[in-house]
Amino acid sequence: xxxxxxxxxxxxxxxxxxxxxxxxxxxxxxxxxxxxxxxxxxxxxxxxxxxxxxxxxxxxxxxxxxxxxxxxxxxxxxxxxxxxxxxxxxxxxxxxxxxxxxxxxxxxxxxxxxxxxxxxxxxxxxxxxxxxxxxxxxxxxxxxxxxxxxxxxxxxxxxxxxxxxxxxxxxxxxxxxxxxxxxxxxxxxxxxxxxxxxxxxxxxxxxxxxxxxxxxxxxxxxxxxxxxxxxxxxxxxxxxxxxxxxxxxxxxxxxxxxxxxxxxxxxxxxxxxxxxxxxxxxxxxxxxxxxxxxxxxxxxxxxxxxxxxxxxxxxxxxxxxxxxxxxxxxxxxxxxxxxxxxxxxxxxxxxxxxxxxxxxxxxxxxxxxxxxxxxxxxxxxxxxxxxxxxxxxxxxxxxxxxxxxxxxxxxxxxxxxxxxxxxxxxxxxxxxxxxxxxxxxxxxxxxxxxx
Amino acid sequence: xxxxxxxxxxxxxxxxxxxxxxxxxxxxxxxxxxxxxxxxxxxxxxxxxxxxxxxxxxxxxxxxxxxxxxxxxxxxxxxxxxxxxxxxxxxxxxxxxxxxxxxxxxxxxxxxxxxxxxxxxxxxxxxxxxxxxxxxxxxxxxxxxxxxxxxxxxxxxxxxxxxxxxxxxxxxxxxxxxxxxxxxxxxxxxxxxxxxxxxxxxxxxxxxxxxxxxxxxxxxxxxxxxxxxxxxxxxxxxxxxxxxxxxxxxxxxxxxxxxxxxxxxxxxxxxxxxxxxxxxxxxxxxxxxxxxxxxxxxxxxxxxxxxxxxxxxxxxxxxxxxxxxxxxxxxxxxxxxxxxxxxxxxxxxxxxxxxxxxxxxxxxxxxxxxxxxxxxxxxxxxxxxxxxxxxxxxxxxxxxxx
Numbered sequence: 001x002x003x004x005x006x007x008x009x010x011x012x013x014x015x016x017x018x019x020x021x022x023x024x025x026x027x028x029x030x031x032x033x034x035x036x037x038x039x040x041x042x043x044x045x046x047x048x049x050x051x052x053x054x055x056x057x058x059x060x061x062x063x064x065x066x067x068x069x070x071x072x073x074x075x076x077x078x079x080x081x082x083x084x085x086x087x088x089x090x091x092x093x094x095x096x097x098x099x100x101x102x103x104x105x106x107x108x109x110x111x112x113x114x115x116x117x118x119x120x121x122x123x124x125x126x127x128x129x130x131x132x133x134x135x136x137x138x139x140x141x142x143x144x145x146x147x148x149x150x151x152x153x154x155x156x157x158x159x160x161x162x163x164x165x166x167x168x169x170x171x172x173x174x175x176x177x178x179x180x181x182x183x184x185x186x187x188x189x190x191x192x193x194x195x196x197x198x199x200x201x202x203x204x205x206x207x208x209x210x211x212x213x214x215x216x217x218x219x220x221x222x223x224x225x226x227x228x229x230x231x232x233x234x235x236x237x238x239x240x241x242x243x244x245x246x247x248x249x250x251x252x253x254x255x256x257x258x259x260x261x262x263x264x265x266x267x268x269x270x271x272x273x274x275x276x277x278x279x280x281x282x283x284x285x286x287x288x289x290x291x292x293x294x295x296x297x298x299x300x301x302x303x304x305x306x307x308x309x310x311x312x313x314x315x316x317x318x319x320x321x322x323x324x325x326x327x328x329x330x331x332x333x334x335x336x337x338x339x340x341x342x343x344x345x346x347x348x349x350x351x352x353x354x355x356x357x358x359x360x361x362x363x364x365x366x367x368x369x370x371x372x373x374x375x376x377x378x379x380x381x382x383x384x385x386x387x388x389x390x391x392x393x394x395x396x397x398x399x400x401x402x403x404x405x406x407x408x409x410x411x412x413x414x415x416x417x418x419x420x421x422x423x424x425x426x427x428x429x430x431x432x433x434x435x436x437x438x439x440x441x442x443x444x445x446x447x448x449x450x451x
Numbered sequence: 452x453x454x455x456x457x458x459x460x461x462x463x464x465x466x467x468x469x470x471x472x473x474x475x476x477x478x479x480x481x482x483x484x485x486x487x488x489x490x491x492x493x494x495x496x497x498x499x500x501x502x503x504x505x506x507x508x509x510x511x512x513x514x515x516x517x518x519x520x521x522x523x524x525x526x527x528x529x530x531x532x533x534x535x536x537x538x539x540x541x542x543x544x545x546x547x548x549x550x551x552x553x554x555x556x557x558x559x560x561x562x563x564x565x566x567x568x569x570x571x572x573x574x575x576x577x578x579x580x581x582x583x584x585x586x587x588x589x590x591x592x593x594x595x596x597x598x599x600x601x602x603x604x605x606x607x608x609x610x611x612x613x614x615x616x617x618x619x620x621x622x623x624x625x626x627x628x629x630x631x632x633x634x635x636x637x638x639x640x641x642x643x644x645x646x647x648x649x650x651x652x653x654x655x656x657x658x659x660x661x662x663x664x665x666x667x668x669x670x671x672x673x674x675x676x677x678x679x680x681x682x683x684x685x686x687x688x689x690x691x692x693x694x695x696x697x698x699x700x701x702x703x704x705x706x707x708x709x710x711x712x713x714x715x716x717x718x719x720x721x722x723x724x725x726x727x728x729x730x731x732x733x734x735x736x737x738x739x740x741x742x743x744x745x746x747x748x749x750x751x752x753x754x755x756x757x758x759x760x761x762x763x764x765x766x767x768x769x770x771x772x773x774x775x776x777x778x779x780x781x782x783x784x785x786x787x788x789x790x791x792x793x794x795x796x797x798x799x800x801x802x803x804x805x806x807x808x809x810x811x812x813x814x815x816x817x818x819x820x821x822x823x824x825x826x827x828x829x830x831x832x833x834x835x836x837x838x839x840x841x842x843x844x845x846x847x848x849x850x851x852x853x
Contacts, residue, residue: 256672263669270661277658281651288648291641298633301818305825312829406676410853413683417847421840428836431829438826 096193097121098208100186103178104135113137116182118189120208132209138163140207141185143219147203148192153351154394155198156401158191159340160184183333196400197393245360246353247391253398254349261342268339271332275324282320289313305438312430319426326419334412338405345401348394355390359383463492463501464570464585466563469555470508485555486510487562491585505586511536514562516595517584521575523600526724527806528575529813531568532713534561540642540705542650542698553699557706564710574809607727615730621803627810628722635715638708645705649698660691679853686846693842697835704831707824711817718813721806728802732795739788746781749774 102117115135122130141160148157161184189208192198206218246254289310296306362383366376468488476482486508492501514533521530538554566585569575580598583591607615666684670677 259672260669263665266665267662267669270658270665273661274655274658277651277654281648281655284644284648284651288641288644291637291644295637295641298630298637299818302821302825305822309825309828312832316832406853409676410679410850413850413853414847417843417850420843421847424836424839424843428833428840431832431836435826435829435833438822438829 094194095123096199098186098189098193100182100189103182106137113139114178116185118208127205127209129209134208134210134215135212136207136215138181138185140215140219141188144203144207145188148198148201149347149351151201151203152197152393153355154348154390154397155195156341156348156394156397157198157344158188158195159337159344160188161340180333184337187333187337197397246356249395250349250352250391253394257342257345257349261339261346264335264338264342268335271327271335275327275332278320278324278327282317282324285313285317285320289317308434308437312434315430316427319423319430322426323419323423326422327416330415330419331412334408338409341401341405352390352394355383356387359387462570463494464563464566465490465492466559466566469559471550471555472510483550484510484512485550485558487559489566489585507586507588509584513584513591514565516592517581518565519604520580520595520598520600521569521578522720523604524578524598525574527721527802528572528809529714529717529721530575531565531572532710532717533565534558534706535709535713540639540646540709542646542653557702560703561706561710573812605724605727607723615726617726617729618733620726620729623807624722624725628719631715631718631722634718635712638712638715642705642708642712645701649701653694653698656691656694658691659687663688663691676853679849679851683846683849683853686842686849690839690842690846693838697831697838700831700834701828704824704828707820707827711821714813714817718810721810725799725802725806728795728799732792732799735788735792735795739785739792742781742785742788746778746785749778749781 097120099119100116101119103114104117106113106115115137118132118134118136120127120132120134122132142163145157145160148155161181192201192204198204206215210218292306292310292313296303296310299306359380362376362380366373366380466487467490470486470488471483472486473481473483487510488506488508490503491505493504494501518530518533521528534557538551569578569581575581580595583594587594663684666680666687670680670684673680
């Protein structure tokens with residue numbers, strides 16, 4: 001059944017066509033960030049090595065919340081389409097299409113929370129129907145992620161958007177926050193759908209299809225919180241022992257992850273900062289233009305020129321807004337997702353190391369003859385298999401992840417460059433036409449004088 | 452290139468150097484000041500070659516003396532302003548330090564501009580003191596002092612904000628004063644916001660420089676992406692550093708606007724002069740009118756209701772001879788007063804005529820200069836955009852190769 005119902009009709013639904021919830025990997029709302037400006041302009045190249053505490057996920061700055069007013073709801077730009085195509089591993093075989101939209105607020109006596117509507121369309125046989133609609137809240141996504149991590153400890157599970165707002169938020173749920181989260185959740189589910197292994201995970205299927213009551217009873221069946229906690233305590237204890245013999249390739253991997261994590265975090269900060277600076281530049285420019293109009297009121301000969309300058313500045317403001325919107329769509333969410341990915345990667349490495357440590361400690365126990373040899377040998381056999389499985393899974397997934405990362409980063413930055421080019425081209429056109437009009441007038445005046 | 456009436460040849464003036472100096476001032480205290488080298492060249496008509504005719508150093512205060520002198524002797528002229536002494540409307544990167552080399556350089560250009568304005572003014576260019584400023588090395592200050600301009604100066608002119616109740620001012624001057632207030636206010640506002648815009652723009656460009664550093668570090672761990680990242684990073688550095696030149700150019704634009712900001716005050720000074728002349732005229736007319744009235748009263752004997760009448764009543768009757776004497780004195784004063792009034796009227800009308808001629812000249816100059824300045828602003832923006840397109844096109848190419 002999987003081979004049927006593919007290609008055109010299903011695909012055109014998957015590409016953003018103006019429905020709710022665009023599935024562009026970019027978001028059209030910025031992840032507003034605010035970095036303490038004390039480090040601003042200390043040296044020629046701004047120093048951004050500040051501690052984590054200064055990085056706010058959302059800032060109180062109300063002006064940033066206005067982004068929604070001029071960013072397009074639906075990223076139908078060709079750029080976002082390219083993004084869409086690029087992030088699918090095997091576009092021809094895609095048979096599971098998911099959208100996350102329609103956030104709704106629910107108020108109970110205990111709490112207020114938001115649910116998101118998830119629509120799944122599929123042609124797969126193992127699904128009872130070809131279309132599903134459910135509502136899930138953030139907690140549910142968290143549950144899914146944990147189940148996936150449990151089932152596949154050394155696979156690179158896609159990251160979830162942050163759980164909490166760190167500092168500075170007045171309201172817990174404002175439109176910007178919800179929209180950014182919605183987009184990230186959409187991305188999360190689609191990444192899982194595209195993953196060769198995770199896409200067939202049973203919990204994933206249940207998440208997408210089960211009715212509310214069915215879903216909550218299923219959730220309760222999983223290992224309890226306590227046992228999860230117990231696991232993690234044990235995991236910490238194990239990891240404290242240190243990994244004695246991490247294979248070479250995983251040493252390299254670990255090294256990469258450490259450096260990548262550091263760099264992507266910096267890039268995240270830099271990008272957020274650029275956004276902020278552009279916003280402040282825009283604010284000033286908006287005040288700048290009108291002054292020329294004010295001036296033109298007391299002038300005669302100069303009035304037209306001044307008004308033209310004002311309108312040019314106005315055009316440039318619009319171009320700046322567009323540039324900012326592009327940045328927040330194409331660059332910021334991608335970079336931020338990889339910040340979260342880098343955390344995920346470190347967790348994956350840890351888990352792999354844990355599995356290996358389990359084996360190593362049993363081997364050590366065997367050599368020092370501390371416990372029953374036969375039992376140990378059997379256990380070691382099992383663990384060796386486990387380690388091999390884990391390592392292979394990670395290796396394969398790692399290559400896939402690297403490739404995706406390269407594509408995503410490449411397209412994100414190419415888009416950023418494109419946005420900047422468009423911005424400067426627009427401004428150039430504006431000022432050039434001003435110049436032409438002034439020189440034309442000049443010639444006109446000159447010829448009038450001659451008459 | 453300027454034309455000067457005291458020589459048939461064309462004259463070129465330049466303030467070619469600025470030098471920091473220390474010396475002792477009038478109170479024998481050490482001080483630091485800047486001196487400027489003024490070079491005058493005359494250009495031969497025939498071959499266009501210029502010959503250096505004069506070269507001398509002047510300090511700031513000399514320029515101020517010159518201007519103050521011109522203000523006194525040519526009150527009907529909109530006297531070109533001097534550049535600012537202290538850096539104002541600075542955005543953060545520019546230092547507000549007066550000894551900063553960039554500021555000194557901009558001041559040098561401003562002073563040169565001042566002299567060129569004088570030299571191209573149809574009236575001011577003929578002034579002897581101006582000529583001596585350019586040519587008389589020593590004792591120039593003494594020469595200026597000898598003109599006694601400081602004594603001539605009307606101290607009331609300085610108090611530009613004081614009000615004088617003038618009954619019949621020329622409406623055009625009222626309008627002009629209003630205009631100069633508006634001009635000053637709007638240009639100040641413009642310069643303030645421009646400085647803030649410059650600040651922000653600087654921030655946007657410079658933060659991109661951080662990409663350069665981080666891309667470079669990141670490229671070390673990437674195989675396929677490495678080259679693209681590295682070279683893109685280089686372009687980010689280029690982008691970040693390009694803002695310095697851009698904003699330096701914009702500073703010249705700001706200076707052009709500043710000149711007209713200061714010109715507003717020169718306009719106000721002319722309006723104030725008219726106001727004072729009109730005030731003096733009206734006072735004189737009033738005085739004359741009251742004297743005439745007194746005379747009439749004395750002649751007709753209707754003193755009872757005048758002050759004269761009351762005092763003479765108090766101090767006793769006066770003799771007819773005394774009365775005659777008084778009438779005669781008054782009649783002489785009235786004659787004098789009428790003469791003065793006539794000449795004041797004439798003076799006033801001359802002033803208004805000459806002032807308006809210069810104001811018209813100024814208006815044309817202003818419209819021309821400001822239009823050029825706005826056009827040059829557009830040219831700067833165009834250049835900035837072109838640079839931006841180039842850098843980002845290069846960066847895009849690098850990214851697409853990753």
